[in-house]
Amino acid sequence: MYIQNPYFMQPQPQSMDEWYQQQRYLEEQRKQSMEVQTAYQKAWATASVKDAAEDRSFQRKEYYEERKYKRNQERKEKQRALAEMVKIDGEGRLTIVTENLSVAAIPRTFTNMQKPVLDELIRLSNPEEIIFRVQCTVGVKNTTVFLEQAKVGTTSYLTKKFMEHGITFYVPNSKMHYFTHQLFALLCQSDHDKRYLPDKPGWIKLSNKKWIFWKEDRLTWKALQKKI
Incomplete structure (x- = not known):
């Protein structure tokens, strides 16, 4: 029986050229790997x-x-x-004062109206109906402006009514309504009279049950409607 020599079963050694090629290949792979790692x-x-x-x-x-x-x-x-507030000085002049400034504020005149005084004219037969009367001076002329309570909250109503009587406001149009409403609020907050008017002259019964005679030359609610 033939037995093969174990020597011939071992892998044959590589040639030197193949070994060098393999080493160069491995070196190139290592360099590429290092380059990739360095780049990363x-x-x-x-x-x-x-x-x-x-x-x-x-x-x-x-x-x-x-x-x-x-x-x-x-x-x-x-x-x-900062708040621009309407003020009335001791001489009845209307000014605007800027409050909360870090320096002293200088009052600025903003209208030719002076010494305004407000009172409420109330219909005796229906006290919910009220007309506001504002008496003031414009230049050297005494002026009276009547304002309907139901309309004073309207944006342009106050400005329009004041200007109809020659009252001028020295402020930009964008702020005019703001200051006229502030002026009206200031007048309402001040002490003012309330007057009850009968519808017409003659004998009238007051809330205290007393009777008085209202003369024809006195203002009545009916006559007041013609002044609005």
């Missing part, structure tokens, strides 16, 4: 630096936006704190 590390480092820069930029942006927002809020609060 550089890319990672670059990305990290970029991310850090973007993060700092975002933080700075947030910081400045927050400062801007706070400054805007502070400015709005200061503007809201």
Whole structure:
């Protein structure tokens, strides 16, 4: 029986050329692997630096936006704190004074109306019906303005009625209604008279059950309607 020599079963050794080729191939693979790893590390480092820069930029942006927002809020609060108020001085002159300023405010004349006085004219037979009478001076002339209670809340009503009687307001049109309403509110808040008017002359019964005679030359509710 033939038995094969074990020597011939072992792999044959490579030639020197093949061995060198294999080593060069392995070296090239190692270099490529190192290059890939180096490139990856550089890319990672670059990305990290970029991310850090973007993060700092975002933080700075947030910081400045927050400062801007706070400054805007502070400015709005200061503007809201400032209030332009209508005042009547001791001589009856009407002025506008800006309140809450850091310096002393100088009153500014805003109309040719002076010494305004308001009273309420109330219909005796129906006290819910009221006419406001504003007596004032315009220049050297005495002027009387009658205002219907049902209309004084209308935006342009007060301004229109005052201007019909030669009263001028030295303010921008955008603020005119604001100041005329403020003026009217100021007059209403001050002490003023309330007068009850009968519909017509003659004997009238008062709320205290007493009777009085209302002369024809006295103002009545019917006559008042012609003055509005």
